[in-house]
Amino acid sequence: MTAITAEADATASPRRAGRVLYGASVFLLCAWVLVPLYFLLINTLSSPDAVNSFPKSFVPEFDLGSLSFFANFAGMLSALQNSILVAGLTMVMSIAIGAPAGYALSRFDFWGKELFRFLILLTRAFPLPLLALPLAVMFIRTGLDDTVFGLALVHTTLALPFAVLITFSLFSGIPMELEEAAWTLGCTRLTAFTKVVLPLILPGITASAIFAFVISWNEVFAAAVLTIENRTLTAFLLQNLDTSPLHLKFAGGFILVVPALIFIFAVRKYLFAMWGIANR
Amino acid sequence: MSARYLPYVLILPVTLFLCLFFLYPFVLVSQQAFTTGEGFTLENFRDVTSHWKFPISLQNTLLLAAAVVPIQVALALLMATMVNRMEKGRDLILYIWTIPLGISDLAAGIIWLAIFEQSGFLNSMMSALGLIDRPTTLLSYQSPLLVFVAIALAEIWRATAIMLVILVAGIGLIPKEYYEAAEVFGASPWQRFLRVTLPLLRPSLSTALILRVILAFEVFAVVQALGGTLFPVLMSETYNYQFVLLNGGAAAAIALIILGISIAFTLVILRALRVPKGATI
Amino acid sequence: MLSKSTLTGAVSGVALLASVASANADVLFWSTQAKPVEEAQAMREQVLANHGDSVDYQPNDGGPWLTRLNAELQAGSGSIGVLGALHGDFSAMDAENLVDLTGVGAAASDTFNSLAMLGTDEMQYIPWMQASYIMAASKEALPYLPEGADIDALTYDELIAWATNIKDATGEAKFGFPAGPKGLKHRFFQGYLYPSFTDGVVRTFASDEAVVAWEKMRELWAVTNPASTNFSFLQEQLLSGDAWIAFDHTSRLAQAFNERPDDFVAFPAPAGPAGRGFMPVIAGIAIPKTAPDMEAAKELVAYMLEPSTQIETLKATNFFPVVDVELPADLPPSVQAAGAAIAKMAGSADANPGLLPAGLGTKGGEFSQLYTETFERIVLAGQDIRMVLDQHKPRLQAIMDESGAPCWAPDAASDGPCPVQ
Numbered sequence: 001m002t003a004i005t006a007e008a009d010a011t012a013s014p015r016r017a018g019r020v021l022y023g024a025s026v027f028l029l030c031a032w033v034l035v036p037l038y039f040l041l042i043n044t045l046s047s048p049d050a051v052n053s054f055p056k057s058f059v060p061e062f063d064l065g066s067l068s069f070f071a072n073f074a075g076m077l078s079a080l081q082n083s084i085l086v087a088g089l090t091m092v093m094s095i096a097i098g099a100p101a102g103y104a105l106s107r108f109d110f111w112g113k114e115l116f117r118f119l120i121l122l123t124r125a126f127p128l129p130l131l132a133l134p135l136a137v138m139f140i141r142t143g144l145d146d147t148v149f150g151l152a153l154v155h156t157t158l159a160l161p162f163a164v165l166i167t168f169s170l171f172s173g174i175p176m177e178l179e180e181a182a183w184t185l186g187c188t189r190l191t192a193f194t195k196v197v198l199p200l201i202l203p204g205i206t207a208s209a210i211f212a213f214v215i216s217w218n219e220v221f222a223a224a225v226l227t228i229e230n231r232t233l234t235a236f237l238l239q240n241l242d243t244s245p246l247h248l249k250f251a252g253g254f255i256l257v258v259p260a261l262i263f264i265f266a267v268r269k270y271l272f273a274m275w276g277i278a279n280r
Numbered sequence: 281m282s283a284r285y286l287p288y289v290l291i292l293p294v295t296l297f298l299c300l301f302f303l304y305p306f307v308l309v310s311q312q313a314f315t316t317g318e319g320f321t322l323e324n325f326r327d328v329t330s331h332w333k334f335p336i337s338l339q340n341t342l343l344l345a346a347a348v349v350p351i352q353v354a355l356a357l358l359m360a361t362m363v364n365r366m367e368k369g370r371d372l373i374l375y376i377w378t379i380p381l382g383i384s385d386l387a388a389g390i391i392w393l394a395i396f397e398q399s400g401f402l403n404s405m406m407s408a409l410g411l412i413d414r415p416t417t418l419l420s421y422q423s424p425l426l427v428f429v430a431i432a433l434a435e436i437w438r439a440t441a442i443m444l445v446i447l448v449a450g451i452g453l454i455p456k457e458y459y460e461a462a463e464v465f466g467a468s469p470w471q472r473f474l475r476v477t478l479p480l481l482r483p484s485l486s487t488a489l490i491l492r493v494i495l496a497f498e499v500f501a502v503v504q505a506l507g508g509t510l511f512p513v514l515m516s517e518t519y520n521y522q523f524v525l526l527n528g529g530a531a532a533a534i535a536l537i538i539l540g541i542s543i544a545f546t547l548v549i550l551r552a553l554r555v556p557k558g559a560t561i
Numbered sequence: 562m563l564s565k566s567t568l569t570g571a572v573s574g575v576a577l578l579a580s581v582a583s584a585n586a587d588v589l590f591w592s593t594q595a596k597p598v599e600e601a602q603a604m605r606e607q608v609l610a611n612h613g614d615s616v617d618y619q620p621n622d623g624g625p626w627l628t629r630l631n632a633e634l635q636a637g638s639g640s641i642g643v644l645g646a647l648h649g650d651f652s653a654m655d656a657e658n659l660v661d662l663t664g665v666g667a668a669a670s671d672t673f674n675s676l677a678m679l680g681t682d683e684m685q686y687i688p689w690m691q692a693s694y695i696m697a698a699s700k701e702a703l704p705y706l707p708e709g710a711d712i713d714a715l716t717y718d719e720l721i722a723w724a725t726n727i728k729d730a731t732g733e734a735k736f737g738f739p740a741g742p743k744g745l746k747h748r749f750f751q752g753y754l755y756p757s758f759t760d761g762v763v764r765t766f767a768s769d770e771a772v773v774a775w776e777k778m779r780e781l782w783a784v785t786n787p788a789s790t791n792f793s794f795l796q797e798q799l800l801s802g803d804a805w806i807a808f809d810h811t812s813r814l815a816q817a818f819n820e821r822p823d824d825f826v827a828f829p830a831p832a833g834p835a836g837r838g839f840m841p842v843i844a845g846i847a848i849p850k851t852a853p854d855m856e857a858a859k860e861l862v863a864y865m866l867e868p869s870t871q872i873e874t875l876k877a878t879n880f881f882p883v884v885d886v887e888l889p890a891d892l893p894p895s896v897q898a899a900g901a902a903i904a905k906m907a908g909s910a911d912a913n914p915g916l917l918p919a920g921l922g923t924k925g926g927e928f929s930q931l932y933t934e935t936f937e938r939i940v941l942a943g944q945d946i947r948m949v950l951d952q953h954k955p956r957l958q959a960i961m962d963e964s965g966a967p968c969w970a971p972d973a974a975s976d977g978p979c980p981v982q
Binding site for chain 1: 291535
Binding site: 048049052053054069070073129132133136137140141145146221224225228229231237240241242243244245246248252 | 587589596597598599601602617619620621622624625628629631632633635636638639640743793794796797800801802816820
């Protein structure tokens, strides 16, 4: 009797230890992400004096001075609107154009496939600031210059490799047999895709949508060169932050981070909405 | 529609798009790398590679990638498997872990500088704990290792989430039956990870790795914020040639070198993580 | 799902696109100056708001600034009306891309006006505002001044002794030097260190006096906060206490004086055996040939040179007027402190004023880079001074020969390219 409980304890305690370890790791990893952001928050909500002081306080003093400076900054709202528009357009275009290519890469063997993959990767491996000059000349000549749409085109170029490769790797994870089974059940290629594959791939689409949005949101250089009247928030704020006084640097950084966080929060559901189906 | 033409129809929009907005400007810029005044020349490449800073920048870039990327892979895999077996609060935890995605490299540089600078949070913490009695200089030319560690930490913090999201979506596609079968055969969690998760995750893993490695070679803003002038990388040299020295040809040459390195690493990763034909999941 | 809201976004995006073309009445002021968000805001609200036409003031990093400008010049049409930048930025440009501004305005100083011609006989840009580099110190540092040293007439030796005293007493190196990525260290070498020790910049680059200068620089660096390689705006380190004594551009020290005026003092740069070298900073305004509305652009340039505008600009940016103005009494603390320090520097008995590099054209960046590299190799990497100078000498000569730039003060004048002796 005692021997049995002892034995049960013996198997339970490593398991409990495992659970504690697991919980602790989750906690630590969360802290690893959140603590630096918390520091940003402290500095954002501190007076200039506190930002420059040593040792730093670990509790924000809720001084809204730095934030209100930006609230009065001319053009913030329209810049915010432009940023959202550009990022939204980038998201839609990169998925609409990228996902079919990802599907093609995963399902077909065709001549030029490697070349195509290569082209996709090249796009990310060359620094945009060098490409900005010929792009700007082209945009000025074609009237795309200083438009939300034009900038979204450039950002889509940056986001496409992510969209194509992510959707490719996820389509590859979905057995071809699943689609074929749908065909035998009377689906066409298209309906098999929309009814069977698409729901499975939604988390992946969401992932690439997040990337597209974030890439566009955070892109400074092209935005600074290609937009004048229709500046994005990032071009408007970020490139001038590093030369600004510390407290404004942090507050500006904070203002840029928040909308991106809200966006990720809003779409996080889709990353998991299909969890049950995916774990069929 | 014939299945023979279907793939071309599907990739046509991307191809057109990239030709117009990437290949066209890319070809124009690349031409500059091979010209100085008249005709074809490799002089720009000779110039940039013979500069004393080039080997240092190259070494720094490669070292940083070598230090950061493996840790990120391990961390992202760990986080992805943890999220996978989570029952409660999965949404929230995953959200928290993906937060750095939304933070640009410039903003990340600002945040981490606030931690590592002399009157920053790290020193404040150490002095609150009584470890030091006055702020010490952390990011200085006398402690290159510390500068390197700071940059690596900031990069790991900022860019692990990119891999995490790709891997999480990939893991979600692995059928549960595989794990159940493995469990029936008495596989330990570690064995299950090695024998089921890793092989089946290969497509996602190679995508995540390739994208991450390519971006690692273009690291710039975080390095500049934390390393100052102490830690030149290839990208900072590119900018310097383009915007300070006004030498577009040399800038294009370095950019092409970065491109070459990226391609080489991509090929290696693709080869290493190739999914054997016929062994599709 | 995602599609609905983004689709509306897409639609309104296209609608916005259509409306843009018509709303282009503003003069676009494309500038590399007054970049910090507060200064940009002050430029818009205090300086430009009183101009008749509405002005769109857009400060940018050098990279986007140049890329956009070049794109407009290449495309042959554009939206930039007026350019604002430093002398060096303009001298790197092709003269034919800038509109002749002769007669639109001029600075009070003929030296500045002739600099602005960039070697042609037309005004390529109009001097817009000026500044200089000075020293600033926290009042905490004052008790450590070496005995007998006058803070307004320091020598390099006294400065080093001062910083050494502080290091001995506090255990920390508290001299701050702008050696960060955006720091203006090269100007210290070109306009302060070299003139003070060698009475030259180019001719004396590899002279024996230059060896002495770099030895002094090493001594100074030994008592300099080693994190200086991250410092680009010394006001931050003065405010945080990481630096007690600092050398920097007046506008990059301004925030310290404006935030805590009673805690800091401004004073002239130190003197060496060849005098008290110092150098001005000149920002100019120009009009690119692609400006959409030439008349409006010229009106804006003229407006920027009006005395009242110049005073507002001073308040907004800490850059001083280039035309004769009566300065009001209610200037911000930073302006008062910097103004006094510059006046003492210029009025000192051993003053040895230098000029900005001129005639270097696109080689300007390379020229500055050479001095920065010399610093990095000698001071940071600890390489032999004579060896480094001798290795860099032919590179400097090549820069001078290729650009054809004649010597500028304090170097003795030259016929043809300035020789490195």
